[in-house]
Amino acid sequence: MKIFFYFEEDKILAKKILERSNFEEGKFVLRQFPDQESYLQITSDVKDKEIILLCSLNHPNKKALDLMFFAQNIKDLGGKNITLIAPYLSYMRQDKRFKDGEAITSRIFAKFLSQHFDHLITIDPHLHRYQYLEEIYNIKCSTIHSNDLIADYIKNNFHKPLLIGPDSESKQWVKSIANKSQSDFVILEKIRYGDYDVDINSSELEKYQDHQVIIIDDIISSGSTAVKIVKDLKKFNFKDIIYIAIHGLFAKNSYQELQNLGIDILTCNTINHISNKIDVSELIYQKIIDTCL
Numbered sequence: 001m002k003i004f005f006y007f008e009e010d011k012i013l014a015k016k017i018l019e020r021s022n023f024e025e026g027k028f029v030l031r032q033f034p035d036q037e038s039y040l041q042i043t044s045d046v047k048d049k050e051i052i053l054l055c056s057l058n059h060p061n062k063k064a065l066d067l068m069f070f071a072q073n074i075k076d077l078g079g080k081n082i083t084l085i086a087p088y089l090s091y092m093r094q095d096k097r098f099k100d101g102e103a104i105t106s107r108i109f110a111k112f113l114s115q116h117f118d119h120l121i122t123i124d125p126h127l128h129r130y131q132y133l134e135e136i137y138n139i140k141c142s143t144i145h146s147n148d149l150i151a152d153y154i155k156n157n158f159h160k161p162l163l164i165g166p167d168s169e170s171k172q173w174v175k176s177i178a179n180k181s182q183s184d185f186v187i188l189e190k191i192r193y194g195d196y197d198v199d200i201n202s203s204e205l206e207k208y209q210d211h212q213v214i215i216i217d218d219i220i221s222s223g224s225t226a227v228k229i230v231k232d233l234k235k236f237n238f239k240d241i242i243y244i245a246i247h248g249l250f251a252k253n254s255y256q257e258l259q260n261l262g263i264d265i266l267t268c269n270t271i272n273h274i275s276n277k278i279d280v281s282e283l284i285y286q287k288i289i290d291t292c293l
């Protein structure tokens, strides 16, 4: 028997998954004491049951301790085999010591989650210098790809699309979505100087004036990549610019800033946000059935 828990922030996606399933919905109370310590009470009977927890890992620092309390409490209460579904998996971009003394937080975070969970399900993790999650996670890892969903969305909604990848890291997504949606694509070169400082060479785009341009990226975080490329496209007089990201983190006021540039921003619902247009719930449900049952 399986129990499906979810953190409040992921309620919309959780309900879509639950609608498709016959999982029991897990009940628990998680709140902050006035001093900001966490209070957790699991009210479902979890003894000898298999546990699934949905918690997307945007704002990971805030959530990490609660995840640990949850997993440890489940174990104390006799629950077994805990699967964490993190549609967005954080700390994947710090995959190298770029400067002396830097923490390779992807490894440390992977070790942390691997200590508390038995299985991880995630969607399009940012695999750049690592080829597989198992290089840093020592638990079972199951990866979902949103490429088909995004390609279908493009096929059904846009005419003569040109897909643009803002940097070499986006090639893995853009190339596959372009193949599946029979679209042209271009991968640009990006240099990042700092969190909010990027340079992208987009001069080759000028010749695609007759296309519907769609930028595809895995993550919008600070929004710097998106703002830079959209401003360039505007210089070339492209209208109706579409930006599709798998994971919309939208730090600070980046969503507003992008909206002010007059573009359409679409994301997958891996992180709950007003821009969610592409629904991954069926893929998650299917992955649970394939890997947990």
Ligand code: R5P
Residues within 6 Å of the ligand: 093, 166, 167, 169, 170, 195, 198, 217, 218, 219, 220, 221, 222, 223, 224, 225, 226
């Ligand atoms: C690059 O590594 C990623 O594919 C994204 O382009 C990047 O993470 C976006 O970050 P930001 O929104 O901070 O420019």
